[in-house]
Amino acid sequence: MGSKYILETKQLNVGYGPIHVIYDLDFKVPDGEVTIVVGPNGVGKTTLLKAVMGLATVYSGEVHFNGENISDLPPFERTKLGIGYMPQTGNIFSKLSVAENLKMAAYTVSDADMIQDKLEFVFNLFPQLKGFMPRPAGTLSGGERQMLAEGMVLMRDPKIMMVDEPTAGLMPKLVNDVMRQLAAMAEETGLPIVLIEQRARRALAVGDYAYMMRGGRFTFEGDAEGLLNHPQLSEMYLGAVEVRELKTIKE
Numbered sequence: 744m745g746s747k748y749i750l751e752t753k754q755l756n757v758g759y760g761p762i763h764v765i766y767d768l769d770f771k772v773p774d775g776e777v778t779i780v781v782g783p784n785g786v787g788k789t790t791l792l793k794a795v796m797g798l799a800t801v802y803s804g805e806v807h808f809n810g811e812n813i814s815d816l817p818p819f820e821r822t823k824l825g826i827g828y829m830p831q832t833g834n835i836f837s838k839l840s841v842a843e844n845l846k847m848a849a850y851t852v853s854d855a856d857m858i859q860d861k862l863e864f865v866f867n868l869f870p871q872l873k874g875f876m877p878r879p880a881g882t883l884s885g886g887e888r889q890m891l892a893e894g895m896v897l898m899r900d901p902k903i904m905m906v907d908e909p910t911a912g913l914m915p916k917l918v919n920d921v922m923r924q925l926a927a928m929a930e931e932t933g934l935p936i937v938l939i940e941q942r943a944r945r946a947l948a949v950g951d952y953a954y955m956m957r958g959g960r961f962t963f964e965g966d967a968e969g970l971l972n973h974p975q976l977s978e979m980y981l982g983a984v985e986v987r988e989l990k991t992i993k994e
């Protein structure tokens with residue numbers, strides 16, 4: 744097919760029932776690169792990933808993966824094709840052990856040897872996980888949980904990995920660890936990654952390509968470095984500060 748984009752949406756309109764969230768979106772993800780999507784709260788970043796997975800109502804438009812129109816496929820078929828998705832919340836089973844989580848995650852892989860191979864691959868990337876295997880996943884720290892959640896997606900041998908705000912709710916010190924892990928993963932695996940982040944500057948520092956989303960539309964598309972130096976980015980931060988101040992005043 745020869746498209747340089749592994750994932751592409753065409754004029755995508757998405758919502759929840761009558762609530763229209765995403766408008767005419769052309770989202771293009773270059774193969775083998777790290778693509779960052781930033782934007783304030785509630786603009787539709789998670790909704791975009793859900794639409795790619797088949798988990799939100801698409802009013803019109805198409806989703807293409809590896810040059811194939813997958814718009815009509817149910818979510819599990821998209822997973823089987825290799826679209827890896829780490830949701831923003833609820834991405835691990837906290838009562839189950841780390842080992843059980845990783846094995847459950849490999850439900851699309853039927854071959855036992857292959858599961859073992861994937862486990863080795865995940866341990867290679869995240870050596871700490873090996874020592875956590877018998878522990879209930881709910882006892883892991885925030886950063887360790889993110890590691891497990893990423894490991895779970897990798898167990899399914901994805902061809903792309905979409906990660907929704909992996910640093911949400913983490914202490915600043917852990918944010919750097921998680922970003923570093925992701926950058927290392929991208930480097931070692933060569934997997935194309937879509938990373939949604941509120942911590943825009945740090946994410947853009949590890950990204951190649953970038954989008955800024957506002958009100959369900961892209962207001963910037965280009966090199967990650969270009970967005971780092973763009974006034975829109977400072978505006979977004981200023982916006983966030985304003986919201987925080989308003990909240991404090993109200994309290």
Ligand SMILES: Nc1ncnc2c1ncn2[C@@H]1O[C@H](COP(=O)(O)OP(=O)(O)OP(=O)(O)O)[C@@H](O)[C@H]1O
Nearest residue numbers: 759762764782783784785786787788789790791941
């Ligand atoms: N299941 C749902 N039903 C109705 N509206 C929804 C649903 N999920 C999200 N929305 C609305 O859609 C809009 C976009 O939400 P979305 O979760 O995509 O934002 P986001 O950019 O990921 O925000 P954040 O940075 O806070 O995660 C919001 O106004 C939200 O309230």
Ligand SMILES: [Mg+2]
Nearest residue numbers: 788789790831
């Ligand atoms: Mg979100």
